[in-house]
Every structure is written in structure tokens, then in C-alpha cells.
Amino acid sequence: MQPRLTQVFRFVRCAYADGVAELVYAFDQGEEMIERIRFPSAPALPPERQQAFDAALKLLHLIAGVSYYKAGVPPQIEAEPLDDTTADLLDALYLHGLAEFAYRNGLDLRGRIAFPRLARSPLRGEGSGGREAPVLGLPPRTLVPIGGGKDSLVAAEAIKSIGGAATAVWVGNSPLIAACAERTGLPTLNIQRELSPLLFELNRLGAWNGHVPVTAVNSAILAVAAVLYGYDSIAFANERSASAATLEYEGQQVNHQWSKGYAFEAMLAGWLHTHVAADLDYCSLLRPYSELAVTRAFARLTPYFDAFSSCNRNFRILGPKPADRWCGQCPKCHFVFLALAPFLPKPRLLSIFGRNLLDDETQAAGFDALLEYQDHKPFECVGEGAEARAAMFALSQRPEWQEDALVARFAREILPQLDPARLALEPWLVPSAEHHVPMRLRPALQAIG
Numbered sequence: 001m002q003p004r005l006t007q008v009f010r011f012v013r014c015a016y017a018d019g020v021a022e023l024v025y026a027f028d029q030g031e032e033m034i035e036r037i038r039f040p041s042a043p044a045l046p047p048e049r050q051q052a053f054d055a056a057l058k059l060l061h062l063i064a065g066v067s068y069y070k071a072g073v074p075p076q077i078e079a080e081p082l083d084d085t086t087a088d089l090l091d092a093l094y095l096h097g098l099a100e101f102a103y104r105n106g107l108d109l110r111g112r113i114a115f116p117r118l119a120r121s122p123l124r125g126e127g128s129g130g131r132e133a134p135v136l137g138l139p140p141r142t143l144v145p146i147g148g149g150k151d152s153l154v155a156a157e158a159i160k161s162i163g164g165a166a167t168a169v170w171v172g173n174s175p176l177i178a179a180c181a182e183r184t185g186l187p188t189l190n191i192q193r194e195l196s197p198l199l200f201e202l203n204r205l206g207a208w209n210g211h212v213p214v215t216a217v218n219s220a221i222l223a224v225a226a227v228l229y230g231y232d233s234i235a236f237a238n239e240r241s242a243s244a245a246t247l248e249y250e251g252q253q254v255n256h257q258w259s260k261g262y263a264f265e266a267m268l269a270g271w272l273h274t275h276v277a278a279d280l281d282y283c284s285l286l287r288p289y290s291e292l293a294v295t296r297a298f299a300r301l302t303p304y305f306d307a308f309s310s311c312n313r314n315f316r317i318l319g320p321k322p323a324d325r326w327c328g329q330c331p332k333c334h335f336v337f338l339a340l341a342p343f344l345p346k347p348r349l350l351s352i353f354g355r356n357l358l359d360d361e362t363q364a365a366g367f368d369a370l371l372e373y374q375d376h377k378p379f380e381c382v383g384e385g386a387e388a389r390a391a392m393f394a395l396s397q398r399p400e401w402q403e404d405a406l407v408a409r410f411a412r413e414i415l416p417q418l419d420p421a422r423l424a425l426e427p428w429l430v431p432s433a434e435h436h437v438p439m440r441l442r443p444a445l446q447a448i449g
């Protein structure tokens, strides 16, 4: 089958039994693509949580479909009709979460993505789905997703600092993430995710391919887990900077990190309250903080220095992984090196990376993109151009860094073109007030800022 020529993407069915969720999709009348999510040692579901579980599972089916839909982007989506709130969430996720995919493939998805909606009744308004879901009495404990990098470890330590009951949870089988989760000292939960092998076959046959909003998929998996195992909160570690677009193209913002951003967080948090449980909170504990505020907090967490990595090449399902924890070549390695540098003694930083990326002229283009100098911000989870410039400026003022090739080049070639009033580090360290952190977890914010 040539997925690019298909007409309909179908949400065929989803089911759950014995700790395994099966999510089934198809193009036209083609072969079924089945994704499986395995929840280890799954307890029997208390009957009073069944409805909430079914709603969360249905959302997972709809959200995880994005990996398969993108292979063909056919003109029609076939699914059970959705209330407006759910359809709005899905339309936004597929449009903005696939914006990078569309941009890089020269596609325009505006006007193409339309999830089917329930007919509206003007009298009862059942198309809106706006009622509050019941309170389930979920136990006061938090799922803390771990991604192997610095951000989630800052969040985990913040929750530990207030003695909050929490479990370090991760999706997939990365040994690096497992090692970080173990090191938190929290109880751990590892959920397995198997994409349909047919997707990889379609990729080989020339399907459309590109970035997907994977944080939304992980979030939906954890919403199911929260209801199944009994947790009243899911605390991601998505920083404020994640809401900033990577670039703007023909009037549309393209943000590599869209499902890590505040707009998605607000939509999903609200949806869970209205459709799953009024006492299930979804938030990001790092939302008030810039990347630089997070790296400053992480610089205090020395026990993780020999275990963590932000280099996404470690987290491929299929492709080759780097020999070292840090490939030293990708935008994540560049950014994390630069953003940690103002807050760590230089020898400490070099021992984490095993090399000095800022004294390597061959890496100039990579750092230029971070600074948004003659290029746009890379399609990766990196901070804003202005905060990268603030970090580089801080280094250019420090004797131990200013001789290094790329810091000296910055001072010589780029700095004279910048507004000196906008280069201070300190404003980036001030938390903003915008977040969804529930009252019970708010004291944890003190440990970060």
C-alpha cells in the first residue's frame, strides 16, 4: 500500500485486557496497524473508576493515532463523533503537533484536519462536553515522568523536597532512563510501548515521515496509568521556553515542542477534569521556569551527573545510538552544554561531556543556530535564542571561557550586532506566574527557583 495515496484514516477500535491496551488504526480498507501499551503488574480496576478509565483509553487511542495518521495524511478522518471539547483538543494537537512535520515535508495541514463531531443540540448543549467529571477519590500521589535528561530530574527532586508521594515513571525501554529513574530513589514504573511494525514497513515504502508530538502520547499513556494504578496527579517537566515557536511560516507558528507547551498543557488538564476525573491533575512543574533557570537548578544535582543525558540520539527505537551518552554533535548537546556552563565549574562541565564543545570551531554552525544567528532555532528541545545569547554573553565575560574558540568568535563577530540591554542572564532566572501546578504540589516550586 502507498499511504500517501490513501483517502481515509480510520480509528478502528481500542481495547484493554490484562494490563495491555491495544490501539488499532487503518488507512482505507488496508491492513490494521496495532500499537500495544503494556502496563506492568496492572491491578484490577475498581468499578467506580471504569468510566474514567474508558474515557482516558479512548483519548489515548485518538492521540497515539498521530504517529500513523502522519504516514498518509489522507483528506478524511473516520472516528466515532466527538464532543466539541474533545474534537477541539484533537484538531489542535494534530495541526500544531504536526506543524514541523508539515513544514519540513512542504505540506499544509490547515483545513485538512477535522475530527468528526457530535451533532449539537441548542437546548442541552451535549456537543460541548463541558461538565465536570466525578471526583474519584484518587490517592494523593504523583506520577513523575522521567526522560533521562535534566528537566525531569529537577522535577523529581522538587517533589522529593516536599516529601510528596511519587513514582518515577517512563515509557519505553531505554536503559539510560531506567538508570536515572532508579537514581531518584523513588518507586519506579516502566510502561512499555510497541508501535505497529507496519508503520516501519510503510516508512520503507515511502510514507510521509517526520516529527510527532510525542509528549502528548506519553501524557495520554500516563493519564490511563493514573486511573489504573491510582494517582491524583501527573507532573511533567516542561519548561516555559517550550511554548516558544521554532519559526513562523506563512502565518503559522511551527513549534517542535508544541505538546510540551502551555497551550497543550492547559487543554489536556481541562479535558481530564471534564472527561476523566475532577481530582486528576495534569501539569508541568517546570512551567514557570526558563531553560536557564532549570539548568541552574540542575547544576546543584551532582548525583545525577554521571547518569543523565539530554542527547535524544540515545532514545531512538530503531536508529543507531551514540557510543557515549553525549554525541557532542546535535543541538541538544550544544544547548545543554551552553546552558549549564554559566552555573557549573568548567572542569565539572567538561567531565560530564568528555570534551569542550565551545572550543571546537567545527561546531560553530550548531551554536549559531541556537543563537538564531544567520539561522533559525533548531528543530529540537532547546531554549529560546535570546536565552542562548544571554548564556553565551555571560561566558564571554568570564576569564575561564573567553579564550575558547566559539566564545571568542561570539565576542568578536556576533556581540557587536546585539543590543547589550537584552543580554543579561538574571531576567531569565525569574519565574513567571503562569502555571497549572495544583495546590498540593506548589511548595515544590520553591526548590526549583
Ligand SMILES: CC(=O)N[C@H]1[C@@H](OP(=O)(O)OP(=O)(O)OC[C@H]2O[C@@H](n3ccc(=O)[nH]c3=O)[C@H](O)[C@@H]2O)O[C@H](CO)[C@@H](O)[C@@H]1O[C@H](C)C(=O)N[C@@H](C)C(=O)N[C@@H](CCC(=O)O)C(=O)O
Pocket: 067, 068, 195, 199, 203, 209, 210, 211, 212, 213, 214, 215, 216, 217, 256, 257, 258, 259, 260, 312, 313, 314, 315, 316, 317, 318, 319, 380, 381, 382
Ligand atoms: C529519538 C528521536 O529523536 N527520534 C526522532 C527521529 O526518529 P528516528 O527515525 O531517528 O528513530 P526512532 O525514534 O527510532 O523512530 C523510528 C520511526 O518511528 C516512528 N515513530 C517513532 C516514535 C513515535 O512516537 N511515533 C512515530 O511515528 C517515526 O516514523 C520514526 O521515523 O526522527 C523522527 C522523525 O522526525 C521523530 O519522530 C523521532 O522522534 C521521536 C518521536 C521522539 O521520541 N522524539 C523525542 C526525543 C522528541 O522529539 N521530543 C520532543 C518533544 C516534542 C513534543 O512536542 O512532544 C522534545 O524533546 O522536544
Ligand SMILES: Nc1ncnc2c1ncn2[C@@H]1O[C@H](COP(=O)(O)OP(=O)(O)OP(=O)(O)O)[C@@H](O)[C@H]1O
Pocket: 144, 145, 146, 147, 148, 149, 150, 151, 152, 153, 169, 170, 171, 172, 177, 215, 218, 235, 236, 237, 238, 260, 309, 310, 311, 381
Ligand atoms: N520515555 C519517556 N517516558 C515518560 N516521559 C518522558 C519520556 N521521555 C520524555 N518524557 C517526559 O517528557 C517531558 C519532556 O521531555 P524532555 O526530553 O524535555 O525532558 P528531560 O529528558 O527530562 O530533559 P532534557 O531537556 O534535558 O532532555 C519531561 O517531563 C520528560 O520526563
